[in-house]
Amino acid sequence: MSNHASTVRQPLAPADTDALIRELAGLIVQALNLELSAADIDSEAPLYGEGLGLDSIDILEIALVVSKRYGVQLRADSAENEQIFRSLRRLAEYITAHRTT
Amino acid sequence: MRAAEFLGEAAFLAAQLPTGEHVINVCTDRYRFAVSLAASLLARKVCLLPPTRTPEVIRQLVAFAPDVFCLTDEDDCDIALPQVRCPPHWPSGVGSQGGSWQVPDIDAERVAAYVFTSGSTGVPVPYPKTWGKLVRCVRDGAARLGLGDGRSHAMLATVPPQHMYGFESSVLLALQSGGALCAERPFYPADVCSALEALPRPRTLVSTPIHLRALLASQVELAPADLIVSATAPLPRELARQAEQRFQAPLLEIYGSTESGQLATRRTARDEEWRLWPGVCLTVEDGRAWARGGHLEQPTPMCDELEPIDAERFLLGGRLGDLVNIAGKRSSLSYLTHQLNSIDGVEDGVFFFPEEPHPSEAGVARVAAVVVAPGLDAARLTEALRQRLDPVFLPRPLLFVERLPRNSTGKLPREALRSLAASTSGAASAGASAIRRVRS
Secondary structure, three states: OOOOOOOOOOOOOOHHHHHHHHHHHHHHHHOOOOOOOHHOOOOOOEEOOOOOOHHHHHHHHHHHHHHHHOOOOOHHHHHHHHOOOOOHHHHHHHHHHHHHO | OOOOHHHHHHHHHHHOOOOOOEEEEEEOOOHHHHHHHHHHHHHHOOOEEOOOHHHHHHHHHHHHHHEEEEEEEEOOOOOOOEEEOOOOOOOOOOOOOOOOOOOOOOOOOOOOEEEEOOOOOOOEEEEEEEEHHHHHHHHHHHHHHHOOOOOEEEEEOOOOOOOOOHHHHHHHHHHHHHHHOOOOOOOOOHHHHHHHOOOOEEEEEEEEEEHHHHHHHOOOOOOOEEOOOOOOOOHHHHHHHHHHHOOOOEEEEEEOOOOOOOEEEEEEOOOOOEOOOOEEEEEEOOOEEEEEEEOOOOOOOOOOEEEEOOOOEEOOOOOOOEEEEEEOOEEEEEHHHHHHHHHOOOOOOEEEEEOOOOOOOOOOOOOOOEOOOOOHHHHHHHHHHOOOOOOHHOOOOEEEEEOOOOOOOOOOOHHHHHHHOHHHHHHHHOOHHHOOOOOO
């Protein structure tokens, strides 16, 4: 049995991941004052650039929301970083693995 | 990294440059940007500093200077120009001649760079900068910021070296004041803090209101600094006070523009008024402020309301006319509107401010657009805009209508546009998916 560091969590059950995705979508829409509802965001579509079309200002704002709500500090040097904003689902998975609140 | 190595690398790269006289330096690593800049100066090239590097702007640069080539430090640079690589590693022997070195002379009268602003006719407007005046401006700045005290200050910046502010305050400032520039450009608050902490004292953070706000709001423990510099948009006094307290350092704000370069500073936590650079004077003519003297190449009209208090100081009012400043990037409504209407399929369109920006709001105010484009959906229109504009100017919201609310003289009253934006019901575009109904 592997001995992971305490910050690495077990993956959530699918229903819990979906709930986190919806929660994240709501936080993002509110923080960025987007003109669409949380339910409108495709959980598999890219967040940055194409897809939802967010830019770096938005990403900074999301990083703040994520740190306040989940205690996760995003960093550019983490290998997963390029993947984090590939989709809402990926972001949710990253948060699940690293959240402290 | 020592001066001898820097100069050796610059000389080596200078010899590699092609014959074209104009160069666009898109190096993302600040050190490589500086080496590439030095190489360009040594080889008597002229640096072009456009506001963005979208395909449309590159095309316009080629029209301005057909011999332009691109200096890059990236493997996969997608700019459609002849490219020269600033290498990640130098051949052995380059830059490692220890011992004596001499700083090369650069003619003060020579045009070292052209900076560009977004013109109302949709074409970027060039402003030449001579080496002598650039240096003078930056040296005066170093003194004003307290960096000319004989110590070597390590400087970390969150702004790109290609932007006028970054160019002056993160590259030239370090080169001219004997400081050490930090190659990285950290983004996330956690990274900015680590990078700052890793620097020896005295250390300076060169940043913007957007990043400072993020740093102060983040849960990260802020490392003490020796100076914080902010520019590109006015910083609220309360933020300045918090920054001074949390970084345990004075915060100096710089006011300037692409056309004029840096012009004035203030200690924002304490003072409302700005102090002009030595030799610079302001006059107001027909309601428009002009700056002249000092390091300015010529009398230059300013794009904000400036109210002189005395020969040295002024108060900053609002922006003039249709200037747009989002996260420190500058454009104008006329430029954006021009770009919108140049898109195939757009019959009529306009960019506008959806509501009066409130300085106290935490969010970044965006610019909106309304368009008549029967054959286009939001995705294709946005993609076409991306070819022309920096992403921060992509409209939010983007509204599709059958007809713009022009009045009988053909003008677009601001109120009519704003009430359009306020009602989202007019926004549907046939065939667009839900996610892109209003914006994409």
